[in-house]
Amino acid sequence: MSEHLSEQEIVRREKLAKFAELGIDPYPAAMWDVNATAVEILDAVEKIKAANPNPEQPIHELDIYKDVCIAGRIMSLNSKGKVSFIKIQDNTGRIQLFISVDNICPGDDKTMYNEVIKHLLDLGDFVGAKGEAFVTKTGETSIRVKELKVLSKALKPMPVVKEKDGEVFDAFSDPEQRFRQRYVDLVVNHGVKETFLKRTQMVKTIRDFLNANGAVEVDTPVLQSIPGGAAARPFTTHHNALDIPLYLRIANELYLKRLIVGGFDWVYEFSRNFRNEGMSRKHNPEFTILEFYVAYKDYIWMMDFTERMLEKVATDMHGTSELTVGDNKIDFKAPFRRITIYDAIKEYTGHDVSFMTEEQIYDVCKSLHLEVDKTMGKGKLIDELFSAKCEKNFIQPTFITDYPVEMSPLTKKHRSKEGLVERFELMVNGQEIANAYSELNDPIEQRARFEEQVKLMERGDDEAMFIDHDFLRALEYGMPPTSGIGIGIDRLAMLMTNQASIQ
């Protein structure tokens, strides 16, 4: 251990020795039987205060929280001679401990107060306290502590963030530190934890909604020998016993479809996917997608279902379908606008590319100063055009429909429009949130599409798909008509919690 210890870290280690001298275990094994939380006590006292016009009356006489046992992390220490104030933070929030030498050391031995409380405790330590709830002279709900126990000593100092009148002092704000040491960020910064909890709530709402509609949650392989189901570069790894290369999945689509082949009518998975590409506020190499596949449905049904589900998520989380994201007000009230990709391009560029050849579209891209090259097929050019010129304009939830077949190798041909497929993407706040289609279930056609991908790969497209022969075999056994969707859970959570960064 050649780690450099700061002065403060050395001091804290010395305090461990001091604890040993006093016979106090700074990391006790026995459970500390908590019977109340900070917010619970604060709320209860608020209610009593509201109902009781006589503020002089001690709270404990109202028979509330006479014997509180709580625990938490020390967030501020304030010793005022023979009285000390310690603010602790538990799972719910912060509450103040009021400690006087007389209460905590009724006998002659004042060690607990003079040594432990005044000298050995530090910010960041976990302590347990027993006592009664009351309100101090200055009106702050506190615990009058009769017994205090060290539950865990912290050896590194926490950043001390102070706040007054909404102004924050010495904020822990370095983005590197915040993302790398998320645990510190969670302890010290308000709101981070809430965002985590909201995301969990969002996932639960979605899961409940799917379950209520008869969907079955499944798990499919993360390590795959052929990464399929999306256009992206995979991470590679290696299986030692088999001595074969393996890939971390870029999508779980092909495995969920295999389950449809196997006879499930509706399967879903919250799938952690890995894509070997850049990071940004909107991109994370490791991210979560909800995918689900429903037999006997088509992409039109899927649009109806998706907008109902998202409206429910928004209203469950905010009480209304309308929410504020950054500077935008976004309304998740169904139905959402629907527009074809060609109409979208026409709307924002003035060019109708629907009947153009690859050459002509290439020229349009050039005329709009887009960076395109000859390795790009027609599908990729159109995708380029859309993401550069249109994507950012769709703030309100909008389904972009009917993509060209070239950019959708797993999608069924459009029932009536030549050269297109039955696919939609959902754009919200200028970002893609979901991607869905009527799934291609014709094995001959699917094989031909894969072969197209191989040609693209030979032209230099390193994101083109591999041929998955086992998947083709599954389709040959027969897959019912199916509609599937992938929803970016991290991006949806960004919207629902009004966060600017995906991290």
Next chain:
RNA sequence: GUUUCCGUAGCUCAGCUGGUAGAGCAAUACACUUUUAAUGUAUGGGUCUCGGGUUCGAAUCCCGACGGGAACACCA
């Protein structure tokens, strides 16, 4: 990957045109029995990210590396 900005105490930051470092909070000691960013007094704390170069002298100027932020690109 490109452009751009940044890296100084545990945290947040100051340090002008080169003269080997400062503040607040945190820490240590003392005082104080109701504090709210508590206060007062005193004390300690730094390989100025790293490596080269210019110079009598570099936190400061130059080059390079490493780490990071932001934008763009990649990414449906």
